[in-house]
Amino acid sequence: MRVLLVDDEVGLTRALRRGLGAEGFTVDVAHDGDTGLRMATDGEYDVLVVDVMLPRRHGYDVVTTLREREVWTPVLMLSAKDGEHDVADGLDVGADDYLTKPFSFVVLVARLRALVRRPVAPRPAVLRAGELMLDPATREVSRGERAVDLTARETALLEYLLRHGDRVVGKLELLDHVFDTGGEDPNVVEVYVGYLRRKLGKDAVATVRGAGYRIGTAAPVVPDP
Structure with missing residues (x-):
């Protein structure tokens, strides 16, 4: 199993390379984001380990760019930040797993093996409802021919509604x-x-009185005035 480790901590990468090698992994190392992005794009790897804080290019940007280039190699993101929003941010940009520093080497190996066992997913399906479109990979949103700029929270709300479009949420x-x-x-x-309706149109999100919301205008939904 071939691993690309992108981390600027030389001592850590040296130790991980030695330890993972003993576990049967072949490990390549990059110490900055630009080099890691190039190697991940051009090379054939089973899994990527990418630190968040990197010189020259941030780890989130590395993962985002890989997904935009349709490189779907599983990514385990490393970070010293362990807040729930930090974890959510890592997963939102396209990482498959998130591990906080300091971490157990045994847990790291187990998670890498779990990621390698997963089938590599194809490009995430574009979510659609009528003229509404959301690409989960790029976070691009449009209605018809018009691109719509949404905040991260607005995008997350729209994605959840689109993924559950067959029921009231x-x-x-x-x-x-x-x-x-x-x-x-x-x-x-x-x-x-309300923010979504202002940006996407009043009929983009409908209300089921006393129950919740859903995408579209299927009965018995009642759009708010």
Whole structure:
């Protein structure tokens, strides 16, 4: 199994190269984001390990650019940041897993093997509902021929609704899965639904009175005035 390790900590990469080699991995190393991006694009790797904080090109940018180039090699992201939003950011840009430093070498090996066992996914399907389109890989959103600029939170809300377009989604479910904040006022969902309607059109998100929201205009949904 061939691994590309992109991390600027020379001591860490040296130790990981030696340890992973003993576990049967063939390891190449890049110490900056530009080199890592080039090697990941041109080389044939089973899995990539990419640190977030890199010189010359940020780790998030490395992963985002790889996905834009339709390089779907599994990525394990490393970071000293362990906040839930940091983890979410890493996964949102296209990483498959996230491990915080310091970490257990045994856990790292187990996660790499788990990623290698997964089939390499094809390009994520573009999500559509009528004229609405969201590309999960690039986070591009459009309605008809018009590109729409959404914030990360607005995009996450739209993606969740599109992925559950065959059913009504309640406020509490959206609060839990999109906003990920235990004490948040449920009315924040209404606020962000309003943002989507202003940018995408009033009929983009419909309300099922007393139940929640859904994409589209299928009965018995009732668009808000």
